Amino acid sequence: MEYATRHPERVSQLILLNSAPASAEDARRLRQHFRQARPPGDVERMEEIASSPAYRSGDLDAEAAYYRLHFRIALRRPEQVDEIVGRLRVHFTEEGILTARAIEDRLYDDTWNREGYDLIPKLRSLVIPALVLHGEDDFVPLELVARIAEALPNGRLVVVPECGHFAYLESPAAFREHVTALLESR
Numbered sequence: 001m002e003y004a005t006r007h008p009e010r011v012s013q014l015i016l017l018n019s020a021p022a023s024a025e026d027a028r029r030l031r032q033h034f035r036q037a038r039p040p041g042d043v044e045r046m047e048e049i050a051s052s053p054a055y056r057s058g059d060l061d062a063e064a065a066y067y068r069l070h071f072r073i074a075l076r077r078p079e080q081v082d083e084i085v086g087r088l089r090v091h092f093t094e095e096g097i098l099t100a101r102a103i104e105d106r107l108y109d110d111t112w113n114r115e116g117y118d119l120i121p122k123l124r125s126l127v128i129p130a131l132v133l134h135g136e137d138d139f140v141p142l143e144l145v146a147r148i149a150e151a152l153p154n155g156r157l158v159v160v161p162e163c164g165h166f167a168y169l170e171s172p173a174a175f176r177e178h179v180t181a182l183l184e185s186r
Helices: 002-006 024-037 042-050 060-073 078-087 094-110 142-151 172-184
Strands: 014-017 130-135 155-160
Touching: 024 142, 042 060, 060 078, 060 094, 130 142, 130 172, 142 155, 155 172
Parallel strands: 014 130, 130 155
Antiparallel strands: none
16 A cells, blocks of 8 residues: 555556555544454463563574464464465565564554554545455455445445455455456456
């Protein structure tokens, strides 16, 4: 979203998957939702892992343990958690994990953590065809994603039934169908 609003001349179509909140306020609401949606004990366990020396040093096993808990509420079928975690950062080293976290922290500081950050007004100026694909059981609340789709003049929100956060893995046929339709629409 950020790239498309900064360089609209370089984007002919936009596909948004696993959409991030478009404003600092929406990010705050997402974080609050995560705390409330997690099973009892998960928040505390995630905080415990994140504060451990192993996690802070980029240990691959500690990282995987953290993300198993993080993504447990992201998937309609929890048995897919290990598959997702296995795909994430599969080629990372401890140094790579620390670098990725530093980049992520910088992005948060430049966006969600910045008072007044709000992409919604900028999204209203994007006149390109846009698909916002969201799983029915995604751990990102639909209302946050719907705001994004509504802001895009040529945006279309598709909620994929029986699907969590990772439509391309959980519902590949529906994913292909909607992405192909967007790409063929031009």
